[in-house]
Amino acid sequence: MRLIPALMFVLILFGCKKPQEKIEKLVYDSKQIASLIKHTYEFNSAGKIKTDYSATYYYILGVPIDSAFSTVQFTYTATGKVASEFSLPDSSRRIRTYNKVDSLTGDFNINNFGDTSFLAVNTYQEGKLVKTVNRMLSSRFPENLEDVKKEDFRSYDTALFISELVYDNNTERSIFKDAKGNITGERVDSYKESRRVKSVVYSFIGSQKYVSQTINYNYENGADADFIAIGTQGDILSFQKTMFGEEGKVVSNYHGNMKVRDAWYYNKQD
Numbered sequence: 001m002r003l004i005p006a007l008m009f010v011l012i013l014f015g016c017k018k019p020q021e022k023i024e025k026l027v028y029d030s031k032q033i034a035s036l037i038k039h040t041y042e043f044n045s046a047g048k049i050k051t052d053y054s055a056t057y058y059y060i061l062g063v064p065i066d067s068a069f070s071t072v073q074f075t076y077t078a079t080g081k082v083a084s085e086f087s088l089p090d091s092s093r094r095i096r097t098y099n100k101v102d103s104l105t106g107d108f109n110i111n112n113f114g115d116t117s118f119l120a121v122n123t124y125q126e127g128k129l130v131k132t133v134n135r136m137l138s139s140r141f142p143e144n145l146e147d148v149k150k151e152d153f154r155s156y157d158t159a160l161f162i163s164e165l166v167y168d169n170n171t172e173r174s175i176f177k178d179a180k181g182n183i184t185g186e187r188v189d190s191y192k193e194s195r196r197v198k199s200v201v202y203s204f205i206g207s208q209k210y211v212s213q214t215i216n217y218n219y220e221n222g223a224d225a226d227f228i229a230i231g232t233q234g235d236i237l238s239f240q241k242t243m244f245g246e247e248g249k250v251v252s253n254y255h256g257n258m259k260v261r262d263a264w265y266y267n268k269q270d
Contacts, residue, residue: 030062034260049074077102092117099124113154134161172196185212195219213237221249229256 035058042051052072057064071088079102085094090112097106109118115137123131137156160179165172170192176185186202186209199215211232217225221242228239237256242249251264 030059033059033062035059044076046076046080048076048080101127103127103129115154115156117156128165128167130165132163132165134163135159136161196225231256 035056037054037056040053041049042053044050050073052074054070054072056068056070058066058068073086073088074082075084077083077098081098081102082096084096087093092112093110095106095108095110096104099105103122103124105122105124107118107120108116111117116135117137119133119135121133122129136159138159140155140157142155161184162177162179162181164175164177166175167173170190172189172191174187174189175183176187178184183204185204188200188202189196190198195217197217199217200211201213201215202209203212204210213229213231215227215229217227219225221244224242226240226242229237231237235256236254238254240251240253242251244250248265248267250266252261253263254261
């Protein structure tokens with residue numbers, strides 16, 4: 001199931017719940033919808049998405065107030081991996097590169113000025129990912145707002161993040177660093193039969209390390225794991241829940257930091 005006919009961002013009207021309580025099914029009314037994205041696809045001869053035509057509608061209290069339309073064109077490698085995405089109307093691009101065994105080595109977002117606004121570069125050793133470098137450019141707001149031109153937003157602030165991975169039996173340890181090499185976070189993933197079953201995320205204040213959240217995964221609804229992230233106070237920070245109906249599956253995500261839930265609707269096409 002890979003065709004996505006609609007994506008809805010649904011505002012959450014309740015607070016976090018304790019982990020011992022069951023995650024509720026997706027229930028909402030039209031007044032909760034903040035935005036709705038509808039996708040229409042054109043496929044190539046290999047059955048892969050060639051063009052994605054999407055329409056976004058914005059709502060306030062269930063009433064549509066604005067809309068936007070975009071087109072994304074895809075190309076693929078000889079082995080079927082996504083090689084590029086070209087977006088209209090802003091002419092931005094996303095380029096992916098791979099090594100000889102089809103592992104992702106580079107992921108680059110290029111804006112309409114031709115600047116690489118985001119990049120992720122992966123390094124592998126003996127077939128395992130050992131390092132990722134992420135760099136993100138964000139437009140710096142012009143100090144002088146008189147006679148502002150589009151080019152004035154080409155002044156950027158840069159954020160650089162580095163993650164290093166260490167493997168030990170059935171665990172994978174990721175160490176996150178800033179541009180100066182200071183450790184800013186850590187995550188330890190536990191695996192069982194090649195599936196990630198648990199993650200413990202740590203944060204740092206100076207040299208002090210503490211647990212910030214614990215994530216548990218389950219695979220009852222397919223190869224893509226659902227999960228639930230629990231904070232230090234026992235509250236649900238985020239979760240993903242997959243549900244199935246007559247028309248296809250619905251994947252619901254709750255983002256606790258924003259108090260927002262989104263729902264992805266799939267049809268039954270393989």
